[in-house]
Structures are given as structure tokens and as C-alpha cells.
Amino acid sequence: MKYTLVALMENKPGVLSRVAGLFRRRNYNIESLSVGHSETPNISRMTIVLHGDDRVVQQVVKQLAKLINVTEVLDVSSQPAVFRELALIKVKAGPGVRSEIIELANIFRARVVDVGAASLTVEITGPETRVNSLIGLLNPYGIDELARTGRVAMVREMNDNSGQAAYL
Amino acid sequence: MRLTGAQIVWESLVREGVETVFGISGGAVIHLYHALPDYPIHHVLTRHEQGAAHAADGYARATGRVGVCIATSGPGATNLVTGLATAYMDSSPVVAFTGQVATGVIGTDAFQEVDITAITLPVTKHNYLVTDVRELPTVIKEAFHIAGTGRPGPVLIDIAKDVQAAETDYVYPEGVYLPGYTLPEEDASEQIRQAAQMLNEAQRPVVIAGHGVVLAGVEDELLEFAEKSGIPIVTTLLGIGAMPETHQLCLGMTGMHGEACTNLALTEADLVVSLGSRFDDRITGPVGQFAPQARIIHVDIDPAEIDKNVPADLAVVGDLRDVLPALIPEIEKRDHPEWLARIQEWRDETAKRDIVGKETDDLLPQFVMRQIWHATQGDVIVVSDVGQNQMWEAQYFVHHRRRGLLSSGGLGTMGFALPAAIGAQLGCPDEQVWVTVGDGGFQMNIQELATVAQEKLPLKIAVLNNGYLGMVRQWQQLFFEARYSGTPLLGPDFAQVAKAYGITGLTVREKEQVGPAIAQAMDTDGPVLIDFCIVQEENVYPMVAPGAPVHDMIRRPDAADEQG
Numbered sequence: 265m266k267y268t269l270v271a272l273m274e275n276k277p278g279v280l281s282r283v284a285g286l287f288r289r290r291n292y293n294i295e296s297l298s299v300g301h302s303e304t305p306n307i308s309r310m311t312i313v314l315h316g317d318d319r320v321v322q323q324v325v326k327q328l329a330k331l332i333n334v335t336e337v338l339d340v341s342s343q344p345a346v347f348r349e350l351a352l353i354k355v356k357a358g359p360g361v362r363s364e365i366i367e368l369a370n371i372f373r374a375r376v377v378d379v380g381a382a383s384l385t386v387e388i389t390g391p392e393t394r395v396n397s398l399i400g401l402l403n404p405y406g407i408d409e410l411a412r413t414g415r416v417a418m419v420r421e422m423n424d425n426s427g428q429a430a431y432l
Numbered sequence: 433m434r435l436t437g438a439q440i441v442w443e444s445l446v447r448e449g450v451e452t453v454f455g456i457s458g459g460a461v462i463h464l465y466h467a468l469p470d471y472p473i474h475h476v477l478t479r480h481e482q483g484a485a486h487a488a489d490g491y492a493r494a495t496g497r498v499g500v501c502i503a504t505s506g507p508g509a510t511n512l513v514t515g516l517a518t519a520y521m522d523s524s525p526v527v528a529f530t531g532q533v534a535t536g537v538i539g540t541d542a543f544q545e546v547d548i549t550a551i552t553l554p555v556t557k558h559n560y561l562v563t564d565v566r567e568l569p570t571v572i573k574e575a576f577h578i579a580g581t582g583r584p585g586p587v588l589i590d591i592a593k594d595v596q597a598a599e600t601d602y603v604y605p606e607g608v609y610l611p612g613y614t615l616p617e618e619d620a621s622e623q624i625r626q627a628a629q630m631l632n633e634a635q636r637p638v639v640i641a642g643h644g645v646v647l648a649g650v651e652d653e654l655l656e657f658a659e660k661s662g663i664p665i666v667t668t669l670l671g672i673g674a675m676p677e678t679h680q681l682c683l684g685m686t687g688m689h690g691e692a693c694t695n696l697a698l699t700e701a702d703l704v705v706s707l708g709s710r711f712d713d714r715i716t717g718p719v720g721q722f723a724p725q726a727r728i729i730h731v732d733i734d735p736a737e738i739d740k741n742v743p744a745d746l747a748v749v750g751d752l753r754d755v756l757p758a759l760i761p762e763i764e765k766r767d768h769p770e771w772l773a774r775i776q777e778w779r780d781e782t783a784k785r786d787i788v789g790k791e792t793d794d795l796l797p798q799f800v801m802r803q804i805w806h807a808t809q810g811d812v813i814v815v816s817d818v819g820q821n822q823m824w825e826a827q828y829f830v831h832h833r834r835r836g837l838l839s840s841g842g843l844g845t846m847g848f849a850l851p852a853a854i855g856a857q858l859g860c861p862d863e864q865v866w867v868t869v870g871d872g873g874f875q876m877n878i879q880e881l882a883t884v885a886q887e888k889l890p891l892k893i894a895v896l897n898n899g900y901l902g903m904v905r906q907w908q909q910l911f912f913e914a915r916y917s918g919t920p921l922l923g924p925d926f927a928q929v930a931k932a933y934g935i936t937g938l939t940v941r942e943k944e945q946v947g948p949a950i951a952q953a954m955d956t957d958g959p960v961l962i963d964f965c966i967v968q969e970e971n972v973y974p975m976v977a978p979g980a981p982v983h984d985m986i987r988r989p990d991a992a993d994e995q996g
């Protein structure tokens with residue numbers, strides 16, 4: 265099964281290699297890992313997507329929490345949460361197919377962020393499933409380059425609208 | 433107070449109560465060594481940085497205080513790694529200082545530059561690279577706190593050379609601010625109540641006492657617990673000394689070469705309580721077949737140990753110093769007469785089958801260990817190495833005192849014993865310290881004999897010389913068609929080697945020389961090495977074959993004949 269963890273960590277040199285080293289050493293199967301600043305100065309926030317069973321994931325949570333620079337670890341897999349990923353897709357786009365691709369991008373609420381003579385670069389943000397679908401549809405045109413950020417996650421504030429917001 | 437980085441290190445060590453450090457100098461720590469003579473700290477020059485790390489570890493294991501070692505950058509630092517890994521696997525509190533090349537050239541592959549914080553990442557509890565002298569006091573304060581609290585472990589501080597020379601205003605912090613480092617503080621009283629209930633209901637309970645009991649220093653509490661609950665205690669290798677092995681309720685060491693009765697008791701138990709042990713594979717065998725009838729209570733200070741190897745039916749996360757005193761009043765006074773009688777049958781049978789009672793003129797290692805035990809009455813610190821010798825020590829020396837056995841359990845590091853004993857002797861100058869070691873492992877850190885001589889340490893060194901990497905030879909004999917590939921071992925004349933270092937050296941080839949040689953060693957004020965030329969192809973029994981469940985032991989093949 266796929267799990268999503270959120271870890272907060274002190275923004276100190278080497279902290280990334282500590283986390284990455286832990287995953288490698290303990291043989292955890294990581295799908296994606298994305299890191300950036302959090303709302304607190306000097307605290308970074310990492311979202312980790314991994315495969316495993318419940319026992320493995322509990323181990324990962326506890327081993328991560330043991331790292332001295334890691335201040336908090338949450339398993340958000342079974343919580344109502346917003347999951348998002350951003351992808352930049354550079355797709356071959358000769359004059360004949362350009363408008364088709366732009367149309368596809370529009371349907372996915374993706375944006376064209378660069379136009380070249382032979383390619384278009386599309387930016388999409390959304391749940392991975394949506395990103396995957398767009399990539400699947402663009403594949404036949406020929407994808408020159410693909411950059412994905414990996415999942416970031418945030419637990420929803422529990423209120424009456426949260427159920428609806430999930431589909432936004 | 434204006435101090436240089438080098439002075440800050442020593443000043444802070446003094447404030448941490450450090451009296452002894454182990455190390456070797458070099459270009460990247462020359463500032464440190466230059467400042468050292470101004471401070472009341474005894475520096476022990478080892479002959480290899482691995483020796484320094486093991487010595488710091490041995491010091492920590494013997495005293496319970498943090499051990500300290502020092503090495504220069506590059507090869508000095510990498511030489512520490514085995515010692516740090518050894519300390520890490522056995523949760524031993526060590527702080528290691530390494531010099532690093534100057535901040536301006538870090539990352540340029542400068543002379544003797546290695547990224548030691550990266551290299552030691554997986555074998556330290558935490559580590560630091562210090563590139564600003566103003567951070568140094570805080571880093572040292574944190575390092576000692578992290579190394580010595582919770583589940584202890586080694587911490588490395590890598591200090592750039594220019595930082596050691598730079599000056600700053602020195603203030604040693606009173607406390608630490610480590611938001612990501614928390615000790616168990618949750619109230620475990622509900623789990624303790626449940627544990628007591630499970631204990632009170634159990635018909636065939638067994639307690640596994642691990643290194644955690646020793647690290648927490650709760651040997652008295654364990655004894656009280658055992659006597660009130662009537663529950664038999666088995667120990668891990670590192671748990672030896674947690675409970676006097678002379679006590680009727682202490683069944684001895686369990687696991688791959690444990691007493692047969694312990695493995696049988698665990699297999700039939702209906703409740704297994706682990707106190708400060710981590711269900712290592714050498715204890716459990718295949719986890720699916722371990723203690724198949726038992727419910728499991730796992731008490732550990734490290735939450736990550738719970739459910740790591742053996743799933744627990746009840747987990748108690750906490751410090752044994754809190755858990756045991758809370759548990760004892762909750763349990764009922766019991767005797768478990770039937771269960772203990774059943775165990776006694778196994779014990780009697782074990783005594784007959786596995787203990788060497790053979791009438792023989794051969795020089796058997798088991799006999800040597802027994803003689804050392806008899807002569808010392810067990811009132812010494814034994815530091816054992818790795819291999820057959822380690823297991824014979826564990827089986828035939830009866831440990832009744834706390835911290836009476838130091839050994840490399842988790843990593844199984846050959847070459848540990850001699851340098852670790854140096855640390856133990858310096859930490860416990862009034863104790864007699866014995867080294868028991870194989871001819872292979874001894875040659876892995878034999879250079880530390882020079883340290884023994886220079887420091888005038890009265891170590892008693894028993895080399896069990898079988899001319900083989902014996903434990904590997906045993907596996908080859910039992911599981912690899914007796915092809916002794918890469919295991920025959922030509923050693924030097926160890927007594928002559930000792931003499932060359934100015935250490936008394938004795939050679940024992942005959943059984944009747946064993947007692948007198950041990951007596952002579954004990955009567956000699958200084959260090960003594962005894963080379964016991966034991967029979968070459970003796971095996972350690974019982975043995976759980978790798979991959980077999982623990983009740984399925986290979987027993988001493990000639991036992992039946994002997995007992996007739």
C-alpha cells in the first residue's frame with residue numbers, strides 16, 4: 265500500500281542526507297520525497313510517499329522521529345488531506361498539433377508556460393492521478409523532458425465544506 | 433572568557449567530568465593536542481584509532497560514563513569507524529572528536545580530507561561538523577547529552593582545523609535545546625498495569641533481560657522483580673550480569689549458543705517479557721517460530737524497537753528505572769513450582785549433555801574458562817573478544833556481578849577485547865580486568881599491548897590459541913563439508929610478543945599448568961599474557977543452526993558416551 269508521511273525538521277546542513285540515508289539503510293521503498301520551507305523559520309517540511317505495509321510504515325515513522333533534527337512526523341495516509349504535485353512537461357509540438365495540446369492542457373487546467381519552435385512546456389498542478397492522466401495523453405506526441413516535484417500534503421481542517429473541497 | 437576552539441574542547445570536557453581520553457594526534461588535531469597539557473585530563477595514546485574508539489567504548493561500558501576518543505582527519509577518522517559502529521550497535525555512550533581540514537578547503541579533496549560525518553551517519557546516534565567556533569560549546573553540550581541519555585550511543589564531532597585555532601567568548605551552556613530529541617515521557621502506567629495483569633495470569637512466563645537492564649542500572653530491581661514474581665530470567669549476551677548467574681532463577685544466556693534450557697523455556701513459554709533487549713536474530717532464530725505459544729511484552733526505552741523484529745502484544749515504552757519500580761508493586765508473589773520444575777529437568781539434562789565433564793588430559797578451552805572463574809571467584813571484569821572464545825567465556829565463566837562482562841554483541845567485532853579492556857581498566861583502576869580472546873581477534877589489535885605497557889595497566893590477558901579462526905572453522909565443519917578454507921591461522925609466539933613489549937608472557941600447553949599460570953598472573957602486579965594452546969578443533973555447543981528455530985539445537989555429540 266501507498267502511505268504519505270509529513271516530517272518537520274530543523275533546517276540544518278546534512279539533514280536531508282540523514283533522512284535519505286535512513287531510507288536507504290533500512291531498505292525502505294520510497295516513491296517520492298519533496299522538501300521545502302514550512303511556516304516556521306528554520307523548519308523544513310518534507311512529504312514522503314512510500315510503499316509498504318502498516319508495520320513498515322510505523323517503523324519508518326519511529327525511525328524518522330529518532331533522528332535528532334526531525335521534530336515531528338505525521339502519518340497522514342488515512343487522514344482527510346490535500347495531496348498535490350506539480351509537473352513541468354516539455355512536449356513535442358509541431359505546428360500541426362500545437363492547438364490540440366493547448367486544448368488538452370486547458371481541459372486539465374494546466375498552463376502553457378513556454379512555447380518554442382518545436383515544443384511546448386506545460387505546467388500542471390493537481391493530485392498525481394490527474395498529472396498522470398495528462399502525461400498519458402501527452403505521451404503520444406512525444407515528451408522531451410519531464411520534471412515532477414513529488415507529492416506534497418496538507419491535512420484538511422475538519423469542517424462541513426471539507427468533503428466538497430476534496431473535489432476541487 | 434576568550435578561548436580558542438581547542439581550549440573550548442578541553443574546558444568543556446573538564447566540565448562534563450571527563451578525566452581520561454583516548455586518541456592519536458595528527459595535523460588536523462594538532463591545535464587540540466597543543467592545548468591539552470593545560471587541562472587536568474589524562475590522554476591515553478593508543479596505537480591505532482580503532483583502539484581509541486574501543487577503549488572509549490570499554491571505558492563507557494565499565495563505568496556507565498561517557499567515553500571520549502580523538503582522531504585526526506582522513507585516515508585517523510576512518511580508523512574510528514569500526515569502533516563507533518561497535519558502540520552504536522551496543523548502545524554505548526561515546527563522544528568522538530575528529531579534526532577536519534580547514535573550512536576554506538572543505539570540499540576540495542584537500543590532504544587528508546574525508547567527509548567523516550557522512551561516513552559515520554549510519555553508525556552514530558548523531559554527529560556534527562563544526563565550522564564556526566561560536567557553535568562549539570553548544571555542540572559539545574548537546575553531544576554529551578545525546579550520547580548519554582535515553583538509549584545511549586556514539587556521537588561524533590568533526591571540527592575544522594581553523595575552528596580549533598579561532599577564538600571566541602566562551603560560555604558553556606547550562607542545558608540543551610533539542611526540539612527533535614525527546615525522551616519517553618508519556619505516562620506508561622496503564623501499560624504497566626496491563627503488563628502486571630498478564631504477568632499475574634501467566635503459567636509459564638520467562639523474562640529476557642538485555643543490555644538495557646545494565647545500561648539503566650536496575651540490576652537490584654530486576655532481582656526484586658524476579659524473586660517476587662518467581663519468573664525465571666534468561667539474559668542476552670550483553671544482558672549477562674543483569675542478574676547474578678549464581679541465582680536459582682537466572683537460567684543464563686539464551687540464543688544461538690545459549691543454555692539449552694533457556695531456548696526450550698522460551699519455546700514453551702506462554703508469556704515472554706523482554707526488558708531492554710531488542711530481539712536480535714541471534715536470540716530469536718526465525719521470528720515466525722520464536723516463542724510460538726507466548727504472548728509478548730516488550731519494554732524498551734526506544735519506541736522504534738517495538739514491533740521491529742518480534743511483534744509485541746503489549747508495548748511499554750519507558751526507562752526501566754521508571755518501569756520496574758512501578759511494576760513490582762503491581763505483581764503478585766508467585767512461585768511457579770510446576771514451570772520451574774519443568775525447567776529444572778531441562779537444566780539437569782543440559783548440565784549432563786552440554787557441559788564438558790570429560791576426563792581428559794587435553795587442554796580444553798572450557799576448562800581454561802572454568803579455571804579462570806574459579807581462581808577469580810568471578811569478582812573481576814572480563815572483556816571478551818569474538819568467536820568461539822566469546823561463547824566459551826559466556827558459558828563457562830559464571831558472572832554474578834554487574835558490568836562484569838564487556839563484549840561486542842551487536843557488531844561482533846574481533847579485536848574489541850584488548851583495547852576495550854584498556855578503557856575498562858582506566859575507568860576502574862581498582863578492579864582486576866581480564867581479557868579473554870582468540871588468536872585471530874587478538875592479532876587484530878595486538879598493537880595495543882604497547883598502550884598497556886606505556887600505561888602500566890595490570891591487565892590479565894588469556895589468549896585461547898586454537899590456530900584457527902575457530903568459529904568460522906566450526907561453521908565450515910558443520911555446514912560446509914569441513915573445508916577449512918581461509919581459517920587455519922599461524923600466530924606468533926604470543927608470550928615472546930608480550931615480552932617484547934615488556935609484558936610478562938607465559939605459555940601453557942598442559943592442563944596442569946593452567947591453574948598455576950592463572951595464579952601467577954593474579955599475583956603479578958603488572959600485565960600478564962597467558963598463551964593457552966588449546967585443542968584446535970573444539971566446538972561450541974549447544975548451537976542453533978542458522979535459520980533453525982531455537983529449540984532445535986545441535987548438541988555436544990560425544991556427551992552420551994562420556995556420561996556412559
Ligand SMILES: Cc1ncc(C[n+]2csc(CCOP(=O)(O)OP(=O)(O)O)c2C)c(N)n1
Nearest residue numbers: 819820821844846870871872873901902903
Ligand atoms: C573484524 C571481524 N572480522 C571477521 C569476523 C568474522 N569472524 C567471526 S568469529 C571469527 C573467528 C575468530 O577467530 P579467533 O579470534 O581465533 O577466535 P576463535 O573463534 O578461534 O575462538 C571470524 C573471522 C568478525 N567477527 N570480526
Ligand SMILES: [Mg+2]
Nearest residue numbers: 870871900902
Ligand atoms: Mg582462534
